[in-house]
Amino acid sequence: MEQPFLPLCRKDMEARGWEQVDFVYVIGDAYVDHPSFGHAIISRLLEAHGYRVGMISQPDWKDEKSIAVYGEPRLGFLVSAGNMDSMVNHYSVSRKRRPADAYTAGGVTGKRPDHAAVVYGNLIRRTYKDTPVILGGIEASLRRLAHYDYWSDKLKRSILLDSGADMISYGMGERSILEIAEALDSGIAVQDLTYIDGTAVKVKNLDSVYDAVLLPSYEELKADKRKYAKSFYTQYCNTDPFSGKRLAEPYQEHLYVVQNPPAKPLTQMEMDDVYGLPYRYTYHPSYESQGGVPAIEEVRFSLTSSRGCFGGCNFCALTFHQGRIIQSRSKESLLAEAKKMTKQKEFKGYIHDVGGPTANFRHPSCEKQKKDGVCPKKQCLFPKPCKNLRADHREYVELLQSLRKLPGVKKVFIRSGIRFDYLLADKDQTFLKELCSFHVSGQLKVAPEHVSDAVLKLMGKPENQVYKEFVKKFTKMNERLGKKQYLVPYLMSSHPGSTWKEAVELAGFCRDMGYMPEQVQDFYPTPSTISTCMYYTGLDPRTEKPVYVPKNPHEKAMQRALIQYQNPANYELVKEALIKAGRTDLIGFEKHCLIRPRKLSGKPKKKRPGK
Numbered sequence: 176m177e178q179p180f181l182p183l184c185r186k187d188m189e190a191r192g193w194e195q196v197d198f199v200y201v202i203g204d205a206y207v208d209h210p211s212f213g214h215a216i217i218s219r220l221l222e223a224h225g226y227r228v229g230m231i232s233q234p235d236w237k238d239e240k241s242i243a244v245y246g247e248p249r250l251g252f253l254v255s256a257g258n259m260d261s262m263v264n265h266y267s268v269s270r271k272r273r274p275a276d277a278y279t280a281g282g283v284t285g286k287r288p289d290h291a292a293v294v295y296g297n298l299i300r301r302t303y304k305d306t307p308v309i310l311g312g313i314e315a316s317l318r319r320l321a322h323y324d325y326w327s328d329k330l331k332r333s334i335l336l337d338s339g340a341d342m343i344s345y346g347m348g349e350r351s352i353l354e355i356a357e358a359l360d361s362g363i364a365v366q367d368l369t370y371i372d373g374t375a376v377k378v379k380n381l382d383s384v385y386d387a388v389l390l391p392s393y394e395e396l397k398a399d400k401r402k403y404a405k406s407f408y409t410q411y412c413n414t415d416p417f418s419g420k421r422l423a424e425p426y427q428e429h430l431y432v433v434q435n436p437p438a439k440p441l442t443q444m445e446m447d448d449v450y451g452l453p454y455r456y457t458y459h460p461s462y463e464s465q466g467g468v469p470a471i472e473e474v475r476f477s478l479t480s481s482r483g484c485f486g487g488c489n490f491c492a493l494t495f496h497q498g499r500i501i502q503s504r505s506k507e508s509l510l511a512e513a514k515k516m517t518k519q520k521e522f523k524g525y526i527h528d529v530g531g532p533t534a535n536f537r538h539p540s541c542e543k544q545k546k547d548g549v550c551p552k553k554q555c556l557f558p559k560p561c562k563n564l565r566a567d568h569r570e571y572v573e574l575l576q577s578l579r580k581l582p583g584v585k586k587v588f589i590r591s592g593i594r595f596d597y598l599l600a601d602k603d604q605t606f607l608k609e610l611c612s613f614h615v616s617g618q619l620k621v622a623p624e625h626v627s628d629a630v631l632k633l634m635g636k637p638e639n640q641v642y643k644e645f646v647k648k649f650t651k652m653n654e655r656l657g658k659k660q661y662l663v664p665y666l667m668s669s670h671p672g673s674t675w676k677e678a679v680e681l682a683g684f685c686r687d688m689g690y691m692p693e694q695v696q697d698f699y700p701t702p703s704t705i706s707t708c709m710y711y712t713g714l715d716p717r718t719e720k721p722v723y724v725p726k727n728p729h730e731k732a733m734q735r736a737l738i739q740y741q742n743p744a745n746y747e748l749v750k751e752a753l754i755k756a757g758r759t760d761l762i763g764f765e766k767h768c769l770i771r772p773r774k775l776s777g778k779p780k781k782k783r784p785g786k
Contacts, residue, residue, distance in 0.1 A: 178453035180208055181218055182229045183461065185244050196229035197221075198356070199248045201295050203257035203287040204278040204470075205462055206232040208455040211474040212258055213312055217352055219452040226250070226356055232459075233279065233286045236294045239302050247306055250359045252299050253352075254340065255312030256291035258470070260701065262314075262326050265289060268699040269728065270326065277470040280462035289326075290314075296338030307365035308340040309355060316345040316496050317703040319375040319434055320410060320424050321393050321403070323711040325700040330403065330711070332393050333424065333432040335377050341365045343375040346496060347482065349449060350438040372416070373438030378431050387423040387433060388413070394427065400712040401719065407708045408716040414494050416440060417548030440483070440502045447508040450479070456515070473527075476516055477590075478509050480574065481531035485540045485555040486594055488624075489635040489705035490670065490698065493532050499549045501536050506574050510581070517583035524584060529575060530591030535598060535606065537571045540564050552717075557635050560600045568598070568606035575609060589614045595621055595645035596637040604648070611652045615660050619649070622665040626684040627677040630670055633715065633722060634706070664690075668735040669725045670698040671709035675734075675756035682737040682749075682769055691741040697731055740769045 182188040183206055188196060198221060202214045209215055218228045229248070234241035242252075257264065257278055265273060265284070275282040288294040292314045299308050318334035335343055342365065344351045351373035358368055369376050369383045378384060388409065396403040406424075413419040419436040426432065441449065456475070458468040481503040484493045493499075509529070516522055528534070539545060540555040541563040555561050578587045589610065598607060610619070623642040625631050631638060646662060653660045666681060673681075685691060700707040708716045715722050725731055733755070736748035749770055753761050761769045 177455065180206070180455060180459050181222065182245075183232060183459055188229055188245055193227055195227075196245050196248050197226040197250045197360075198228045198253050199231060199242070199245050199251075200228055200253045200255075201231045201234060201242060201299070202255050203233060203261055203291040203295070205280045205468045206230050206459045207278075207457070207468055207471055208459070209457065209471065209474060210450050210452070210454055211477070211479060213348070214255055214257075215454055216449060216452070217253065217311065217348055219454060220349055220449065221352065221356060223452055224353060224356070226360075234295070234298070236288045236291075236298055239298060242295070242299050243302055247303055250356065251307030251309060251365070252303070254292055254295045254299070254308060254310050254315075254338075256295070256314035257287065257312065260314045260317070261287055261289060261291040263699070263701060266326065268697045269731075275469070277473075278468065280458070280465040280468055282466070282469045292318075292334060293338045296340045300339035307342075307359060308338075309342050309344055309352075309365075310334065310338060310340045311344045311348050311352070313492075313496055315340075315343050317492050317701070319343050319345050320390070320422070320432060321396050321406070322702040323403075323700065323707055324702070325707070325710075330397050332426060333375070333377075335375055335432055336426065336430070341376070342368060344373060345375060345434075346373050346437055346498065347441075348373065348438075349441065349445075369433065370435065372436050375432060375434045378433055379429055381423060381431060381433075384421065384423060384431070384433050387421040390422055390424045392425040392427075401714060404708055404712045404714045404716040404719060407705075410434075410703075411494065411705065411716070412551040414498060415548040415551060416498065416500070417546070418551055419548075437498060440498065440500045443503060443505050446482075446502055446504045450504055450508055450512065456519075475519075476522060476526055477528035478512060478516075478526065478578075479531055480504055480509055480529050480534075480571075481537055484532040484536060485549065486533055486536075486597075487554040487557055487635050489633065489709075490667070490707075492701060492703050495703040497532065499555075500544055501539050503537050506570075506577060509574060510577055513578055513581055513584070517581060522583070524586065526578060526584060526587045528588060528590040529578065530589060532591070533594050533597075534589045534591045535568060535571055535593045537574075538565070538567070554635065556594065556596050556600075557637065558632070559637075560596065564600060566597055566600035566602075568601050568603070572606050572609050575614065579613060586616070587614060588616060590620070592620065592622060595623075596641050599641065599645055599648070604652075607648060607652050608656075611649070611656055611658060611660060617659075618661050618663045620663045620665060621645070624665065624667045625670065625673070625677070625681060627673070627680045630672045630677050633672040633709065634667075634670055664692070665694075665696065666692055666738055667696045667698055668738055669731045671706055671722045671724045673725055673734060674723050675752065675758075678734040678737050678752065679756050679758050679761070682740055685738055685740070686767070686769060691739055695735055695738045697735050737769075746770060746773070
């Protein structure tokens with residue numbers, strides 16, 4: 176018999192014979208019981224350890240009764256804005272409202288507030304003055320200390336203070352949430368839980384906090400961007416669970432926000448246990464009449480094989496959230512989930528993805544990470560692959576081969592992206608052959624992001640020459656196999672360091688490959704990335720050297736238009752950009768030109784009768 180969904184209302188709770196829940200879990204998403212959704216993992220994990228959890232999905236934040244449907248929980252409230260940051264979910268990089276919300280039933284918008292974790296926290300606190308409130312999820316995780324907020328263009332203080340919550344369970348959260356639950360269940364006051372790895376807490380003094388590194392105060396950070404850059408880099412260098420130090424950020428009124436070191440990574444057995452919990456792998460049936468929850472379509476027939484990423488891209492927040500140490504599931508666990516998948520009536524024989532943040536990362540980048548963690552100030556792949564890097568795809572290839580052999584499976588795709596520099600570092604090219612033979616459907620999406628080495632360096636990405644080498648090997652392998660398959664490169668405009676020179680260089684790359692990208696990612700300054708720190712401070716926090724930052728919306732629009740110069744709608748922007756860049760030589764009829772000059776428009780002369 177299938178495990179039922181967790182309660183979504185008081186009626187569900189009473190149907191189970193419960194008078195009270197241990198935890199009320201408030202989420203900004205629709206309730207989807209699938210392990211690709213953080214709320215599903217945490218709620219099922221607590222259930223497996225004997226705790227009673229009631230879900231409140233997308234409460235009406237204008238009505239205090241909306242979070243009181245179960246009454247006061249025995250142990251506390253858990254709060255998450257959802258699988259996505261609510262501000263990224265709501266707004267494009269140009270700060271325009273998005274037309275749909277994939278994490279809401281029917282894709283409708285307006286079901287969650289901006290800065291949802293803050294709003295939900297205060298909503299709870301107005302009704303339940305002393306009940307513990309614990310924030311989780313990516314929105315809280317990336318705002319656990321002072322952070323730059325792109326949408327208000329201000330440096331904001333820790334979300335812990337603005338939300339009225341007692342603590343944050345940051346990162347993936349399995350270890351910390353169980354330790355919090357056990358401590359609260361044993362009668363320890365939430366104010367005394369200052370020591371748990373993977374949490375951030377607020378304290379009135381540092382008497383209960385030992386060995387903390389003192390960061391500059393919030394007031395100092397607001398007054399001095401260089402101090403903020405230094406403070407941010409200190410945080411960045413302390414994101415490892417083995418070497419990371421405890422950090423304390425002072426605020427006025429004798430308050431400190433203390434970030435404890437990250438929780439230790441899960442073992443493979445623990446990962447298997449987490450993904451082996453009795454999920455229903457779909458959304459709550461109450462959403463069926465509204466058309467279901469669109470976000471399920473991306474993950475319904477996909478397998479999460481790993482978490483964490485040692486790629487170290489500077490515009491990505493994974494270092495602060497999932498960390499750089501790869502944690503992977505066993506082949507047996509993944510095959511068991513795939514077999515369940517093949518029995519679903521909607522399954523058509525296609526597994527859409529087998530991966531994680533980076534599909535071809537299946538083990539830590541080197542042996543020492545298992546006991547000592549990652550190097551605080553060195554990257555595994557940047558600027559060159561580390562000499563200790565263990566580039567080995569054999570286990571991943573075996574996994575893919577086993578999945579292909581399952582009855583009912585026609586094709587296994589890889590869509591979560593691969594690191595081509597890691598692929599090249601593996602001297603055995605079996606994976607490339609397998610990839611081209613079985614796991615590409617005509618096009619393979621890869622992310623060189625840019626072609627200018629100056630920008631790539633600031634992105635934390637390999638030199639353009641590495642991508643060129645991968646293109647050659649990919650093309651040659653497909654020729655050997657007699658296949659016509661193509662690369663679809665993801666490109667990013669307006670990243671810090673991109674001047675007109677680099678923007679035109681990127682446009683030239685698009686011209687030379689005869690390809691106009693349909694989608695271009697304009698750099699989006701989300702909290703807790705090195706690139707966002709550059710955007711806000713104008714400094715590279717690693718070196719404290721100045722960085723050019725394109726901030727003007729019109730300039731950003733021009734840089735973006737250059738990549739899509741073939742689109743007639745972009746003509747005037749491209750022309751203006753080329754003039755500003757001093758590259759009018761690219762306006763003309765020669766082969767190397769990006770656009771042609773347009774004739775002066777004027778009213779045509781009327782012909783006389785008889786002429």
